[in-house]
Amino acid sequence: MTAGGLFRIPLTLPIDRHWKLSHHENFSRMRLKLCPNFKFDPHTDASNLRDNAGEFLYFACSSHLQSVFEIPAAIRRDTGEDNLTEEDLSLVPETQAEGPESSGKEKLIISEPCELVTLMSKVWGRLEVTTSQVSFYDTSLIQKDVPERLDFKFSLSRLREVHLRRYNLRRSALEFFLTDQTNYFLNFTTKTRNKVFSRILSLRPPNLFSYSSRSPAELLRASGLTRKWVHREITNFDYLMQLNTLAGRTYNDLSQYPVFPWIIADYTSETLDLENPNSFRDLSKPIGVVNPKNIPEVKAKYDSFEDPSGTIAKFHYGTHYSNSAGVLHYLVRVEPFTSLHIELQSGRFDVADRQFHSIPQTWKLLMDNPNDVKELTPEFFYFPEFLKNMNKFDLGLLQGTKERVEDVQLPAWASNPEDFIYLHRKALESEYVSAHLHEWIDLIFGYKQKGPKAVEALNVFYYCSYEGAVDLDAIADEKERQAVEGMINNFGQTPIQLLKEPHPQRLSLDEAVAKMLKSELRRTNFTLFLDNLRPFPIEVSNEKDPIVFMSAPRSPPRSFLQASMPDTLISVSICGIVGAHSWHPHDRHSSKGFTMDVDPTLNNAKTRRKLCGPFHPSLPLNSHLFVVSHDAKFLFSGGHWDSSLRVYSLTKNKTVATVRKHFDLVTCVTLDQCGSFLLTGSRDTTCIVWDVSQLGSGSGSSTNLAPRPVRTLYGHNKAVSCVGIMTELDMAVSGSMDGTVNVHTIQEGQYIRTLEPVGLTSLDVEITFLALSPQGHVAFAANDKTSNSVHVFSVNGTNLGSKYVSGRVTGLAIAGDHLIVGDDAGDLTMSRLLRLHPVFDIPLHVPVQSVVVTTGNTHLLVPVRDGKVIVLGVTNS
Structure with a gap:
């Protein structure tokens, strides 16, 4: 199962089917995925x-x-409160507080002894922080003449949250959360803990979203979480x-x-x-x-x-x-x-x-x-x-x-x-x-x-x-x-006290609906208000050149003063015309409740963006071939005649990188939710995991614009048709024209299992669409010569529901605990992921090209065959 040759994993691979929780699975602080335990x-x-x-x-x-x-x-x-004062946060000379980008040379910032805490044990070691990396070395066996070893290492750019923690009722620990939700719990002395915390903050990690220099009670007040819960913007x-x-x-x-x-x-x-x-x-x-x-x-x-x-x-x-x-x-x-x-x-x-x-x-x-x-x-x-x-x-x-x-x-x-x-x-x-x-x-x-x-x-x-x-x-x-x-x-330990006054009660569902519909800035999860979901057609293109791909909303880099600026929606038409549309999910001045301003360059042959080809004529452009970076700077594309993955700059309007690793056409491409890894599938039956975490970093001629191949995944007998990746679950999933869906780990490229559609036994079954949820659901569409069906499995291989659908599936997405299916008959249906009980159905009367769920499940974007984009959102009408 290495990338060294075209070795095929048989679909009935004998494997020691004993399971343990994978160390990497911790999305939203949850443990979800089992992995094979070869030392069972x-x-x-x-x-x-x-x-x-x-x-x-x-x-x-x-x-x-x-x-x-x-x-x-x-x-x-x-x-008292566990928070750090301004004095605590000023332990580092200003010469060290310039961030990792200030110098090309990596320097050691701090090195301190500590303990890595794991469930019921702790490992003695040393934490080292440099201008670009955080590393922990296991020193527990040095007394037995065993040299220290690197236990974990991560780039500062992957650091998303740092929390002050207590261990055995001491205020002496730190917990690190990375962009892929991997986390580490380290115990120091109290004084050392504060010093390490301050030094890390002084380096200004670029993706640091949250750090708890204030007390937990203050953090809760500042977070707005209680207000969101009261107004039913987040679940219980x-x-x-x-x-x-x-x-x-x-x-x-x-x-x-x-x-x-x-x-x-x-x-x-x-x-x-x-x-x-x-x-x-x-x-x-x-x-x-x-x-x-x-x-x-x-x-x-x-x-x-x-x-x-x-x-x-x-x-x-x-x-x-x-x-x-x-x-x-x-x-x-x-x-x-x-x-x-x-x-x-x-x-x-x-x-x-x-x-x-x-x-x-x-x-x-x-x-x-x-x-x-x-x-x-x-x-x-x-x-x-x-x-x-x-x-x-x-x-x-x-x-x-x-x-x-x-x-x-x-x-x-x-x-x-x-x-x-x-x-x-x-x-x-x-x-x-x-x-x-x-x-x-x-x-x-x-x-x-x-x-x-x-x-x-x-x-x-x-x-x-x-x-x-x-x-x-x-x-x-x-x-x-x-x-x-x-x-x-x-x-056991009593949790830190977060509130010293009564917690407010949650609004009833009727109260929340009434308040939401009157709100100037609605944060509406449409899955909670299906009775109020309405379609709005937006003229984007025409039936001669319909939209085949539309991205989820992307947020370009912006300053604090530009925080209210709209997001960007990127579209690609069947002729390779690229549109960059303005998107505001909440607009009180609009009767629709949202604003989508169509890219004006689409109407001008001289100014509009067009992808450089040629694309291979045997592979018509479709939603599987494109994905957009989270900062809306780059469009990744497959389907090119030379079997390459290409990077198109949306700001420079040109291809800035071409990389070849597959031996045949790239048929599908997808990006994870934290912007770390890209996954491609190919007619050569393989998938490749690409590192894109540093894309666009550097300056001038040294700017990094090419994805870096990490590992190749094997196991299919025919072309890969669709892919999905969830870095938070260490999970890369691929569907194939051979009728199978394979699950691998990202970090080690380890084969986990094969999923097959329930009830289809013919030899001509094809997997055509695939979607993953943060809760570990794997949904996919399958068809043979006589039927079309959708299936949902848990990340651990249990079938949660299967059903036949009337048309050929042309769009598949997951929103919360709902599966959304669009087909070539123009029907859009929504079902519960478990059991696939239908809860919503709307006939669009025009074949669906793809289905996109916006951030926070506020809207559905559905490009259709006549060139329009149908936007479904909650209204008070």
Whole structure:
């Protein structure tokens, strides 16, 4: 599977089908994708040890909690906001604060010892920051005469966010998020942390979008996230993920794992009724007292507790709603959590009856036991694979029924794990949860988290979960400090408090619609308001030279004073005429609600832009052959007679680079969402990943204008017809005229799996269109001589829906959890990604050329055969 020759991967490639979470998958702070685990361990020793131990095995978390009360009292300290002052941010001489572009020579800026934090462990090493790179070297084995090794390295240009973090309640860590959503969590001393943070900021990384020199509470206020959530501009799921991130929760530390609420209370009905309030959990109460029968016991525990030393404050709960053991309990079926669970259990699986084996049973136990207060992890809303025992671990037999623990038992209303995730996510976005979620936020992140309001709400946890409760640096005894540190690590940590006043309630759907329609600057997600979606035809070209390609809106570089300038839409006609159109998605002065000003040069033969050919006559121009850079500077094109990929400058109106790597025509090209990688497909049956992250950098004659080939992907038997790339998921996907869709990783070029259309068995099946979603859906269109169909799979290979369509698919796009299909009969339909249930249909009566979704799902752009572009948007008419 190397790029060294034309080796074909057989479609039935034997592969060790054992799976673990890929280290690169973290879009929107989510873990989505499984990858093959070639060093798979079935952990049979851990199963055997469990069975030999039987009932004498004690739950690891309990032993840890027992030790909590035996550790001498740690020293309290006052707590304040975790933010940096102007003095903190002025640690670097001005000579070093000129940015990486100021000198062509790379210089070392700072080098500091630190720890790389990974789930339940940490790796000693050294962080080095130069004028252009950030590197971490593993030095943990130097004492064993093993030389240090480079663990990770990234360009400063890839740095998107830097957040101040705490580790074991110390304000000593930093978390880096890159443009592809890869992230790293590093722990320093507090003083060193601030110095590293300041030095990085002084270099002015060009793509640094967010850095938290202010406190998390200030960041939340400044972000506008709460206003967006209140006005339904972002979903409940997205808002909770953002709150978790701002409050210091991270996938890199199990003791600070993102926390989500239990939202459903009905796990026995055959059908989940989302209109019935009784289907939902009371979000105004901590999970330990949702059952009113538990309230007296919880109150009595608090009232009767006294610590003679005065160190340990009163508390309602001796365990935490989010801790290492709880996270591993839920995710035990997926590596690396399986191995970490075994490590926490002293080398063995926990006994079967204590494993997570049933969602209804887990809920029942929570309601019966006020001492078990586990909330959920985000995986309950997007990752069905954690409910399956795909690796076939021996998880034991239940004592009562002697039933073997395999997949997690689901509620009666869910037919399979994918169905559960779909309905559970739908419940999270329901009207009931939307109306009451602010109450749960007050408990976890807000004004009921601490103090008298927390006492009143029965929401006080053991003191060591709160920031400021202990000062590890002040504990002189090494063993005592390690014991306290271990206790914090395993007990769990309360999120940083983000609000000290009640959180506002979300607008109802009717209120949000009314307010949105009156707003001067609407941020309308059309998938939420399909009843108000209307088409508007825009005359761009004519039926002799129709538009075959239109880009999503692109934002050219602009100054602060130009922030309100319109975006750009790039179009290409069937004759190769390029248009650069002005696009304003929100215009209160327009009856349409938007403005699209057609490029005036299209009407003048002397001024209009035309792509240099020749294009190969056997490949008519189509939407697969073009893609536009994110800054609207460059148009990439395939289909040229010399099998090249070409770069056309939209500012200079000429081809500025021609690169050849394929051995036959380039048939399709696409760009990722973060502007790092381009993917091309060819008639030579291969795909090539190109690095375009530095395109346009440099100055004068040294300006970098040619994409750099990174790796070649193999596996098809016929020409590649369509491609998709999602760098955030480390996923390159290709469809072929051989009827298959192949999935590879980008970073290593590793073959993952082949997807095939369901129900089509003839030998002449072709894949014609392909679309990817940030949630890891792979949608594609397939046809043979007698039928046309669309199919949706999860990133992990599960078929989520397939259906036949009447016409030949000519446009395919994903918006949120909807699949949009256009065909050559002039129909435009929208369906739910799961099950492909239709929700919207509009006859355009003219064959569709392509389908484009604008940023934020505000509009649909649909070029049609007569030269017009149909713009669909939400109106108040």
